[in-house]
Amino acid sequence: MGAHRVVVLGAGYAGLAAATQLAGRVKGRGGVEVTMVDAAERFTERLRLHMSGTGQELAELSVPALLDGTGAHFRRGWVTALDTDAKAVRIEGDDPIPYDTLVYALGSVTDTASVPGAADHAHTLDGARGAAELAGRLGRLGAGATVVVAGSGLTGVEAAAEIAERYPATEVVLLGRAEPCAEMNRRAAAHVRAALDRLGVRVRAGVEVTKVLPGAVELAGGETVPADAVLWASGTRVAPLPAAAGLDVDERGRIVTDPALRSVSHPDVYAVGDAAAVRQGDRVLHGTCQSGMPTGVHAALSIDRALRGLEPRPFRFGYYHCPVSLGRADAVVQFTRPDGRPRRLALTGRLAARYKETVTASPWPTYARMTRMPASGAWWPRGGRSTRPRG
Template sequence: MTRIVVLGAGYAGTMAAVILAARAKRRDDVRITLVNASERFTERLRLHQTATGQVTADLRVPDLLEGTGVEFVSGWVTGIDADARTARLDDRRDLPYDRLVYALGAVADTAAVPGAAEHAHTLDSAHDAALLAARLGTGVVAVCGSGLTGVEAAAEIAERYPDLEVVLLGGQEPGASLGPKAKSHLDAVLARLGVRVRAGVEVVKVLPDAVELAHGESVPATVVLWTGGVRVSPLAAAFEVDERGRIVTDTALRSVSHPEVYAVGDAAAVRQWHGLLHGTCQSGMPTGVHAAVSLLRELEGKRPKDFRFGYYHAPVSLGRHDAVVQFTRPDGAPRRFALTGRPAVWYKETVSAAPWPTYGRLKRFPRVGSIWPRGGR
């Protein structure tokens, strides 16, 4: 019996578990266990909606796994013994594994700046987003981090609460990675929604009622949302990690120090011809597919294939009534074509809604998943 344990039921981990179960369905020598802190599937693509009090679907991982033979275990992973090949849970159980898929993802890096962990909200989970929603009403909301997560959150809050003052703070211009058409539209929508943009600034401290910038300036804030960077759980250090704490993988997504472990999603340092992958649903789900397919190839005595991925698009919601979609080259550089306005809203909603029904289809037609590792190539 080969015991396969998947840690984490995010976009990548759930994909890996579904593909593993579907392709190993007729095998009686494989047992698959999926571990997650909650039964609820977190739609990270919609957390900025939850953060403004909008009700999203209550998707349950055990319901998805019904009939697959996968054992679902609800619990926090508190430790990994790589030599003994066990994962320790918060109830002090040790789960033994022969093969491991590490998919515990990443969270907002609130440790990077003093006061962020104590005074700032994050979008790490539906619970965290709901806590932020409960604080919104009047005053000033400072969104720290001008990447696409910060942009989506700032636009959503400003549209939903027009009486709030929303300030978007970051080192780069919002939408800096987009082409001219998409960037111009994004800037215009943020201005129309009343979002005050402060680019080229560095947040050095978060206080209960303000954020401090470098050179001594202070920005008053009733509520602070932290979207400036992510960090990986220290659990990943059971294996060889890079300078950012991500598990270093070989070309097939196996840990270079422990080849019985596949690392997928945000917690993996996956190098491609165009550089290291950055954490997105777009790249995370294909890593889950590839890990599952490769692991089963190994059990059949075959060599796993190299993982290949190229980006295809960057969809960005700007509230419920506007959006931009920047189509990209495989290395993430913007192409000339972009969608804006209502067509982009439809496209972004289609993308956000796609993962859950995709898992359901792949339970029945797992071979479709073999096209995923190529991504946008």
């Protein structure tokens, strides 16, 4: 009988956590092959895309190098389909990759399909290519140009602040249904608004963009806001691959999982990160690195237990903080209850910026520790609270 083949689709934070954790656990035992598949060899630091989108250079991080020494193998390829009957992954221009267990970690992308013109006329921060395209566009704009950031969530706030700081001669307009960082406590939210005001960002809350035009955005009610460039940061969706393969998905295309992070319709498929609809009590986790990496780790623990004939344990997670950058020297870190509600404690200013940088850089020592981890241990990355199974 051949080795048990585990294929991890997607080399993001959650996928790398799953691959390195599982490879470290089965290393030396034999009988298990771990293969990671991604369309690019360079790791995309999604937590820093608002920086690369303004032309700032980031470190070159190689996925094969990150996997070096773990026992996991990297295969570059663009996934075109999942064949759950044949238990194989279809790769563009290459032979299918068979699997016995699949970890789906291909994440999500900005939802540009729900508003006319967004896909054609707006930039996104979905990956390195989109960030480079936005940086190029911003670099060509002259003084007095207007950049509209559509979406007042954390991505929109960070991007608006970064653009305004990097290009002070540009007018930045942040549009959204809600006030920026309204989920934070009053002091933290006030600091965010004051920082945006200081940077010259014009905030318009309580508005909805209904159409993106070549040189403007249209709001509900018919008003248009001129724009020399538009960054779309409103909502996310999952690629149609899981739904097309027959997996049970929710209204956003995320794979519905059981407590162990297995697909409820296909238990040989695990879903982690943004692509998973993970229910915790009466809520579904929202996709962040904070929760994504622990889901990757837990999927690896679940697979390892199943391979040893044990029943996987349920995943439990609680949020710890909500950090948001406001340029390079300012930030807010809102500490939270496990369900995401804000606590009274929040950091602001330079101290918060240093904290945010530490959190952003934390995946790399995390992956390094996973590669050196003894098979009986478990290590959970900084950022959230999770259960710590013992084997």
